[in-house]
Amino acid sequence: MRIGELSRKTGVPVPTIKYYVREGLLPGGELTSRNQASYGEPHERRLQLIRALADVGGMKVAEIAEVLAAVDDPERPLHKVLGSAARPMSGPDGENDDAESAAARAAVTDLISRRGWRTHPSNPAAADLSEALAAMARLGHGAFADLLDTYADAAEQVARADLAYVDRHLAIEEKVEGVVIGTVLGEAVLSSLRRLAHVDASARLYDAGE
Amino acid sequence: MRIGELSRKTGVPVPTIKYYVREGLLPGGELTSRNQASYGEPHERRLQLIRALADVGGMKVAEIAEVLAAVDDPERPLHKVLGSAARPMSGPDGENDDAESAAARAAVTDLISRRGWRTHPSNPAAADLSEALAAMARLGHGAFADLLDTYADAAEQVARADLAYVDRHLAIEEKVEGVVIGTVLGEAVLSSLRRLAHVDASARLYDAGE
DNA sequence: CGTGAATGGATAGCAGCACTATCCGCTATC
DNA sequence: GATAGCGGATAGTGCTGCTATCCATTCACG
Numbered sequence: 001m002r003i004g005e006l007s008r009k010t011g012v013p014v015p016t017i018k019y020y021v022r023e024g025l026l027p028g029g030e031l032t033s034r035n036q037a038s039y040g041e042p043h044e045r046r047l048q049l050i051r052a053l054a055d056v057g058g059m060k061v062a063e064i065a066e067v068l069a070a071v072d073d074p075e076r077p078l079h080k081v082l083g084s085a086a087r088p089m090s091g092p093d094g095e096n097d098d099a100e101s102a103a104a105r106a107a108v109t110d111l112i113s114r115r116g117w118r119t120h121p122s123n124p125a126a127a128d129l130s131e132a133l134a135a136m137a138r139l140g141h142g143a144f145a146d147l148l149d150t151y152a153d154a155a156e157q158v159a160r161a162d163l164a165y166v167d168r169h170l171a172i173e174e175k176v177e178g179v180v181i182g183t184v185l186g187e188a189v190l191s192s193l194r195r196l197a198h199v200d201a202s203a204r205l206y207d208a209g210e
Numbered sequence: 211m212r213i214g215e216l217s218r219k220t221g222v223p224v225p226t227i228k229y230y231v232r233e234g235l236l237p238g239g240e241l242t243s244r245n246q247a248s249y250g251e252p253h254e255r256r257l258q259l260i261r262a263l264a265d266v267g268g269m270k271v272a273e274i275a276e277v278l279a280a281v282d283d284p285e286r287p288l289h290k291v292l293g294s295a296a297r298p299m300s301g302p303d304g305e306n307d308d309a310e311s312a313a314a315r316a317a318v319t320d321l322i323s324r325r326g327w328r329t330h331p332s333n334p335a336a337a338d339l340s341e342a343l344a345a346m347a348r349l350g351h352g353a354f355a356d357l358l359d360t361y362a363d364a365a366e367q368v369a370r371a372d373l374a375y376v377d378r379h380l381a382i383e384e385k386v387e388g389v390v391i392g393t394v395l396g397e398a399v400l401s402s403l404r405r406l407a408h409v410d411a412s413a414r415l416y417d418a419g420e
Numbered sequence: 421c422g423t424g425a426a427t428g429g430a431t432a433g434c435a436g437c438a439c440t441a442t443c444c445g446c447t448a449t450c
Numbered sequence: 451g452a453t454a455g456c457g458g459a460t461a462g463t464g465c466t467g468c469t470a471t472c473c474a475t476t477c478a479c480g
Contacts, residue, residue: 002477004426015469018428023467028428035428035475045349052345054467056338058268061467112406118413119406128266129402132395135262139255139391143379150371151396152403154364159407161360163415169353181349183408185342186361187401189354192339193362194400196322196329197369198393203328205373214455225440228457233438238457245446245457264438271438 003029006039010047017047024065025050049181057184071177096134104134107145115152162186213239216249220257227257234275235260259391267394281387306344314343317355325362372396 007014020026026046029037046068053059053067070076108130109121119126136144162182170178217224230236236256239247256278263269263277280286318340319331329336346354372392380388 002427013469014427016467019468022429031428033427033476036426036477037428048345048348052349056342056345115410117406117410119409123406123409125402125405125409129399129406132266132398132402135258135266136391136395136399138258139262141388141391144375144392144396147371147375148399151368151400152407154368155400155403155407156411158361158364158404159411161357162408163411165354165357167415169351178351179412181346181351182354183405185346186354187404188342189339189346189358190361190365190400190404191397192335192342193358193365194368194397195335195393196327196333196339197362197365198372199329199333199335200325200327201366201369201373202389205377212456223440224456226438229439232458241457243447243456246448246455247457 001039001044002036003039006043006047009044010051012047012051020047020050020061023061025061025068049177052181053184056188058188059184067180071180096131098134100134100137101130104130104137107133107148111148111152115156158186158190211249211253212246213249216253216257219254220261222257222261230257230260230271233271235271235278259387262391263394266398268398269394277390281390306341308344310344310347311340314340314347317343317358321358321362325366368396368400 001009003014003017006012007017012020017026021028026043029039029043031037050064050068053064054061059067105121108126112119112121112126133145133148136142166175166178166182211219213224213227216222217227222230227236231238236253239249239253241247260274260278263274264271269277315331318336322329322331322336343355343358346352376385376388376392
């Protein structure tokens with residue numbers, strides 16, 4: 001398959017495919033002559049993955065490159081991949097050193113130990129969580145922290161289902177990629193569902209009879 | 211308070227504040243003379259909110275402007291605000307008409323009616339959900355749909371807690387803003403927690419003794 | 421064998437976004 | 451009366467994710 005056909009099958013324009021190859025997201029085709037290369041089904045699948053991570057997961061091209069490099073490297077352990085994978089939406093990593101940030105970090109450390117989670121507060125996700133809670137506090141919604149356990153229950157529930165899925169459905173060599181897909185696309189799924197549930201709950205509370 | 215002090219208190223540079231005023235995110239200060247204006251505490255709070263929606267929620271300036279306009283307009287009903295609020299990360303709204311998208315849309319419609327959710331499949335969140343599921347299917351993870359009910363349970367749980375919080379803690383005139391904050395920042399909280407839980411679940415499964 | 425479309429590879433350009441810098445005429449403050 | 455800060459306007463910047471153009475092939479077709 002040449003690049004034109006790959007483009008037609010995936011809907012990705014030819015120049016964009018070239019761009020992805022340049023950026024290291026996609027391996028180039030196998031050269032059959034000086035200016036002819038042939039692409040296979042793995043390229044097609046990889047392109048689908050790239051589009052999913054970019055369009056659905058909102059990841060930047062550089063982030064995708066990093067994650068895919070980790071996926072392709074069998075040496076890299078699962079959690080390292082995850083660490084680089086799953087932060088499509090965290091803000092600029094400014095060192096906030098105000099009172100709210102400190103309190104939020106303490107709350108997160110406490111939450112992690114309270115739930116016995118085998119993760120360290122240095123995890124980037126923990127930093128994101130702290131920032132979100134600090135922002136809440138700054139807006140006068142410190143009481144939102146009361147919901148943390150409900151949120152954590154839901155998160156655990158989903159994470160268990162996710163890992164069970166990976167464990168049950170995927171062969172070992174598919175697992176790393178499966179975890180990336182599950183983490184990134186699963187986040188989009190959960191967010192959408194939450195917004196739908198939000199609308200439903202809101203309708204039940206306020207528009208009692210609509 | 212003049213603009214310099216507002217800048218110092220919030221950490222937002224003066225030119226950026228001016229930019230937000232130009233873009234309609236922030237009302238200008240009250241003019242006390244031709245080139246002096248005074249800002250109050252509402253401006254300070256609004257700036258915090260803008261930074262939270264941008265940095266934590268990952269929303270674009272134009273989206274924030276839209277949401278804040280809705281918050282400021284007491285006419286606009288709750289669900290309209292939510293509709294425009296809560297989509298910080300959905301991709302380009304391309305009309306995907308392939309088999310996977312159609313199947314995913316059907317699955318979403320089915321899910322909504324199965325759970326009795328009082329929302330319509332035309333909701334943008336439903337479209338996002340369909341796209342995410344379609345992307346999964348394209349990557350050979352159609353079986354992920356088996357987890358949908360687990361995900362939906364978690365989403366419902368969180369949404370109920372969220373709405374109860376708004377209902378219990380906030381006066382009526384704070385509710386709209388509270389829902390926006392809860393929807394956007396709550397999403398960041400839930401995502402972070404899911405990633406932490408993911409790491410924990412993964413550690414339990416694979417690094418059995420670390 | 422000739423011709424036109426497609427290809428790989430390289431470089432340059434573009435649109436959108438979120439600021440940021442500069443300038444002007446004025447004003448508050450010391 | 452000097453100097454720092456201000457409101458308002460306009461122009462410029464850095465980054466991102468493509469997109470356009472060019473060139474020297476090369477393949478597919480008549």
